[in-house]
Amino acid sequence: MADDAGAPASHVKPCYAELVAGRTYLWCACGRSRTQPFCDGSHRGTIFRPLPYTATADEEVLFCACKETRTPPFCDGTHNNLSTTYEQDDPDSPANRAIPAITAGWGGKARLDGGCTVCSIDDASLxxxxxxxxxxxxxxxxxxxxxxxxxxxxxxxxxxxxxxxxxxxxxxxxxxxxxxxxxxxxxxxxxxxxxxxxxxxxxxxxxxxxxxxxxxxxxxxxxxxxxxxxxxxxxxxxxxxxxxxTLDPAARQRIGDRFFQMLVDKTIGSDVVTQFIGDIPQSKAMPHRHLYEESLIVLSGEGWMWTERLKARVRTGDTIFLPRKQVHSLECTAPGGMLVVGVIYPGDNPSINY
Ligand code: FES
The missing domain is CATH 2.60.120.10 (Jelly Rolls)
Structure with missing residues (x-):
C-alpha cells in the first residue's frame, strides 16, 4: 500500500496502491472507513457493503476515493468533475513564483524534472x-x-x-x-x-x-x-x-474546466493505447500524476509546462513527453485557450489522475 493509503474518505484524489497477485482487497464503498481505500467495518448499520477485488497479477492501481466512480473499485476520473472538489492552481502563488524557467538545449529540448521534456521541431533537425x-x-x-x-x-x-x-x-x-x-x-x-x-x-x-x-x-x-x-x-x-x-463536437467530455474527445480508442479496437484531443482554457491545473506514459502535441495556444522544481515555455507546434508518475501541471496562458492532442499508453482514460 502506498502514499495515499491513509487518506480520509473525503479525499478528492484516488488512492494509489501496489497489489500482490492472488490477494483479495476489500474496497470501502460507504466512505466511512478510516483506512481508505479499504474497509474497516464502519459500514455496519448502513446499506453499503465493501467490494472485494482479487489481483490477478502484481499491479499498480488507483482505487476510487470519492465513491462516485462508475467503475468501482477503481477511479474513472469522475472526481475531476465534482463541483465541490475541483481546484485550479495559482501560477502566481509564492511557491510557484519561486520555480525557475528553463530553456531548450541540445535537440530543441527543455528537460524538466523526472525526464519530462518540451521539444520544439526545427527544419535543421529533419x-x-x-x-x-x-x-x-x-x-x-x-x-x-x-x-x-x-x-x-x-x-x-x-x-x-x-x-x-x-x-x-x-x-x-x-x-x-x-x-x-x-x-x-x-x-x-x-x-x-x-x-x-x-x-x-x-x-x-x-x-x-x-x-x-x-x-x-x-x-x-x-x-x-x-x-x-x-x-x-x-x-x-x-x-x-x-x-x-475526426473531430466531433458532440463527443466532447468534460474534465473539470477542460474538455476532451477520444479519437483512437477502444471503440475502434485500440484497447491499450488511447489518443485524445483536449481543450484547455486559460488556467493552470493542480499538479498531478498519471500511471500512463503520455505524449502531447500543442496544436494551438501557449503556456507553461510545470514539474515540481522547474517550468518551460510551450508554444504551438511543441511536443511534451510525460513519464509515468511524474508530477506535472500544464498551464495555458492564451486567452483563446490551448488545444492539444495526446497519446497515453498503457491506458484508456486520460481523465484518471492522482
Ligand atoms: S477518486 Fe473517485 S472517480 Fe477518481
Missing part, C-alpha cells in the same frame, strides 16, 4: 527519405519506456512504406490533406484526423496537394527506428475496419 522529412522526438534518450514519437512531413507524392514491427502506431495529421494506405486499404486524411495502424501493418502517406502533409506518429510500445521499405506488408486486420477518427 532527415530526408524520399518525399518524407522526419525525425524522432521522443525515445530511449528521453527515458521513454512505453512509447516513442516521430514527426513526418510528406511533400507532394507518395512516401516509402513505413513500419514499426509489432507496435501499435497512432498517427495524427496536424495540417494538409491526402491519403494513408494501410496494407491494401486507402483512407482519406486531413487536419485533425487520428489514425490507427495495427501491429504488423505498414503504411504509406500520399499527398497530391501543394502543401505538405504534417503528421505525428506514436509507436507503442516504444520503437526507436522506423523501418522504411518499398513493399507494403500484405496485412490488414479486417476485424478492425475503422482506422480514422
Amino acid at each position: 532527415e530526408i527519405r524520399g518525399v518524407i522529412r522526419h525525425r524522432q522526438i521522443i525515445g530511449a534518450d528521453d527515458g521513454a519506456l512505453h512509447q516513442s514519437l516521430f514527426y513526418l512531413e510528406c511533400g507532394r507524392g507518395s512516401s516509402p512504406v513505413a513500419g514499426f514491427g509489432d507496435r501499435h502506431v497512432i498517427l495524427f495529421v496536424t495540417s494538409g490533406q491526402g491519403r494513408i494506405v494501410i496494407g491494401r486499404r486507402v483512407f482519406a486524411v486531413e487536419a485533425n484526423t487520428g489514425i490507427h495502424v495495427r501491429p504488423g501493418e505498414g503504411f504509406r502517406l500520399e499527398n497530391d496537394g501543394s502543401e505538405p502533409l504534417h503528421v505525428f506518429a506514436a509507436a507503442c510500445p516504444r520503437a526507436d527506428v522506423i523501418s522504411w521499405g518499398d513493399t507494403m506488408p500484405d496485412r490488414f486486420e479486417d476485424r478492425f475496419p475503422q482506422r480514422t477518427v
Whole structure:
C-alpha cells in the first residue's frame, strides 16, 4: 500500500496502491472507513457493503476515493468533475513564483524534472527519405519506456512504406490533406484526423496537394527506428475496419474546466493505447500524476509546462513527453485557450489522475 493509503474518505484524489497477485482487497464503498481505500467495518448499520477485488497479477492501481466512480473499485476520473472538489492552481502563488524557467538545449529540448521534456521541431533537425522529412522526438534518450514519437512531413507524392514491427502506431495529421494506405486499404486524411495502424501493418502517406502533409506518429510500445521499405506488408486486420477518427463536437467530455474527445480508442479496437484531443482554457491545473506514459502535441495556444522544481515555455507546434508518475501541471496562458492532442499508453482514460 502506498502514499495515499491513509487518506480520509473525503479525499478528492484516488488512492494509489501496489497489489500482490492472488490477494483479495476489500474496497470501502460507504466512505466511512478510516483506512481508505479499504474497509474497516464502519459500514455496519448502513446499506453499503465493501467490494472485494482479487489481483490477478502484481499491479499498480488507483482505487476510487470519492465513491462516485462508475467503475468501482477503481477511479474513472469522475472526481475531476465534482463541483465541490475541483481546484485550479495559482501560477502566481509564492511557491510557484519561486520555480525557475528553463530553456531548450541540445535537440530543441527543455528537460524538466523526472525526464519530462518540451521539444520544439526545427527544419535543421529533419532527415530526408524520399518525399518524407522526419525525425524522432521522443525515445530511449528521453527515458521513454512505453512509447516513442516521430514527426513526418510528406511533400507532394507518395512516401516509402513505413513500419514499426509489432507496435501499435497512432498517427495524427496536424495540417494538409491526402491519403494513408494501410496494407491494401486507402483512407482519406486531413487536419485533425487520428489514425490507427495495427501491429504488423505498414503504411504509406500520399499527398497530391501543394502543401505538405504534417503528421505525428506514436509507436507503442516504444520503437526507436522506423523501418522504411518499398513493399507494403500484405496485412490488414479486417476485424478492425475503422482506422480514422475526426473531430466531433458532440463527443466532447468534460474534465473539470477542460474538455476532451477520444479519437483512437477502444471503440475502434485500440484497447491499450488511447489518443485524445483536449481543450484547455486559460488556467493552470493542480499538479498531478498519471500511471500512463503520455505524449502531447500543442496544436494551438501557449503556456507553461510545470514539474515540481522547474517550468518551460510551450508554444504551438511543441511536443511534451510525460513519464509515468511524474508530477506535472500544464498551464495555458492564451486567452483563446490551448488545444492539444495526446497519446497515453498503457491506458484508456486520460481523465484518471492522482
Ligand atoms: S477518486 Fe473517485 S472517480 Fe477518481
